[in-house]
Amino acid sequence: GPDRGFWWIALNANKRGITLDLARDGDRETLRGLVEHADVVVESLGPSGLDALGIGAGALASWNERLVHTTITPYGSDGPLASAPASDLEVTAAGGALWLAGDPGAPPVRTTLPQAPFWAGMYGAMGTLFAYLARGVTGRGQHVDTSAQASMVTVTPPASVHWDVLGEEHTRLGPFLIGRSIVGARFRNIWRCADGYVSFAIQGGAIGRHTGRKLVEWMASRGEVPAVLRAIDWDTFDNTTLRQDEVETLEAQVAPFFEGLTKREFFDGVVARNMLGYPVSTVADVEADPQLDARGF
Numbered sequence: 350g351p352d353r354g355f356w357w358i359a360l361n362a363n364k365r366g367i368t369l370d371l372a373r374d375g376d377r378e379t380l381r382g383l384v385e386h387a388d389v390v391v392e393s394l395g396p397s398g399l400d401a402l403g404i405g406a407g408a409l410a411s412w413n414e415r416l417v418h419t420t421i422t423p424y425g426s427d428g429p430l431a432s433a434p435a436s437d438l439e440v441t442a443a444g445g446a447l448w449l450a451g452d453p454g455a456p457p458v459r460t461t462l463p464q465a466p467f468w469a470g471m472y473g474a475m476g477t478l479f480a481y482l483a484r485g486v487t488g489r490g491q492h493v494d495t496s497a498q499a500s501m502v503t504v505t506p507p508a509s510v511h512w513d514v515l516g517e518e519h520t521r522l523g524p525f526l527i528g529r530s531i532v533g534a535r536f537r538n539i540w541r542c543a544d545g546y547v548s549f550a551i552q553g554g555a556i557g558r559h560t561g562r563k564l565v566e567w568m569a570s571r572g573e574v575p576a577v578l579r580a581i582d583w584d585t586f587d588n589t590t591l592r593q594d595e596v597e598t599l600e601a602q603v604a605p606f607f608e609g610l611t612k613r614e615f616f617d618g619v620v621a622r623n624m625l626g627y628p629v630s631t632v633a634d635v636e637a638d639p640q641l642d643a644r645g646f
Contacts, residue, residue, distance in 0.1 A: 371402050380404070381412050389417045389477055406492040416490040417480040421473040425496035435497070437463035444501025449508055452523035468504060469497035526550055534593045537600050539629065540607045546629040547607060547615045551599055553588040556625060561586060563622040568606050575602040 369376040384390060390409060392399055399405060409418050420426050423435035424443070438459055441447045451458035476493035484490055502509055507528035508519040519527060524539035529552060536550045551561065562583040568574045577598060591599075607615065612628035619626040628634065635641065
């Protein structure tokens with residue numbers, strides 16, 4: 350049945366469910382009784398939900414002035430799209446994340462599992478907690494208005510920030526990253542390894558320099574380090590000023606090393622050295638993950 354799928358079980362654990370027909374006076378009174386004793390009401394129906402039945406934020410506040418009323422909708426509770434329904438795919442596209450996913454010159458690629466409900470839920474939860482804390486000072490509740498579209502914009506923050514600050518438009522780059530350079534260079538983020546792919550990037554900053562230094566030490570422990578990597582002073586290394594040809598020269602020296610490692614060897618190595626990097630996991634990899642197994646997942 351519709352309430353026994355894996356999604357339903359995962360998202361509704363430890364909840365008690367009741368069904369109300371709010372067109373009936375008796376059920377409206379039941380709802381009012383619940384609201385009068387509640388700290389929070391979370392609603393995902395928006396204008397087509399409680400508002401349409403004359404039970405909007407104002408009515409709920411009149412029943413309980415301390416109530417935190419949180420609405421989570423595709424586009425927020427006002428504006429030209431306030432009452433528009435939308436699927437995860439539409440919200441992901443409207444938030445810009447879909448545009449940036451995939452290879453150059455190819456169609457956008459959506460993520461395997463829905464993302465918009467969880468990003469919107471996360472921001473809805475944060476807003477709710479802030480309003481709940483504020484109530485301890487003011488004694489009054491608030492309406493928390495969460496837009497799934499606005500939430501999804503934060504999935505790819507460099508794109509919006511770089512447009513606002515630099516007028517720079519980000520596009521699909523496949524396995525590469527941008528936003529690490531002040532001269533427009535791109536950096537590889539997905540690398541082939543012996544049994545699949547891993548995620549790694551040549552980066553600056555304290556942790557990026559540490560990662561680079563440890564990578565060279567790791568390569569040295571397994572054989573000769575290419576001269577171009579051995580010559581780098583990792584204490585002063587700054588990836589933001591590298592030209593594209595310089596980036597590609599460095600990456601060409603690193604690629605063969607990763608191709609000689611399995612995903613497991615790569616991840617064990619970066620964990621042991623406190624480096625940035627992780628395997629690109631398949632479903633089979635996740636099912637066999639020793640950490641999840643140890644936790645009884």
